[in-house]
Amino acid sequence: MSAMIFNGLAMIFISVGSLFSLVSAIGLFRLPDVYTRAHAASKAATLGVMFILLGVMFFFIGKDHVFNPSLLLAVLFIFMTGPIGGHLITRSAYHNGVKYTDSTIRDDLKNTE
Template structure:
């Protein structure tokens, strides 16, 4: 019974992570400029991968009855590096002069330089 509950929890986490990854993929195709695309990739994809890895951790906890701390370390690593990488991509694009979309209303970094 306990194994079945852990498998259900694992399936829910993996499904949520898959949906978040799908949203990130759709955002990469549908969003208008590099800044919004990088935002979709860094936020939604990071959350998607984190949820999938947590689901995998629960799956192996149910299957092998063994907790794998390496999966938690991987989740922590992705949590720390995913948004930072997206931020660095956006800052690099800004400093290289990549234009915003026409719908962009304000530029917060213009006065910071």
């Protein structure tokens, strides 16, 4: 009985993670500039990978009745490094003079640096 519950949780988490990854991939193709693309890649892809890893953890708990803490460490590592990497990419793009799109309304960093 509990294996069915864990398999159901695994399917839900992996499906949600796949949906986030799909949204991230669509964002990389559809968004207009490097700043919005980095946002899509860092936020949605991070959530996608985190949900998929949690689904894999639930799958193996249900299948083998083994808890693998290294999957939780991987989720924590991705949660910490994904958004930071996206931030650093956009910050370096800004310092190298990559232009915004025409629809950008304001530049918050213009007067601070």
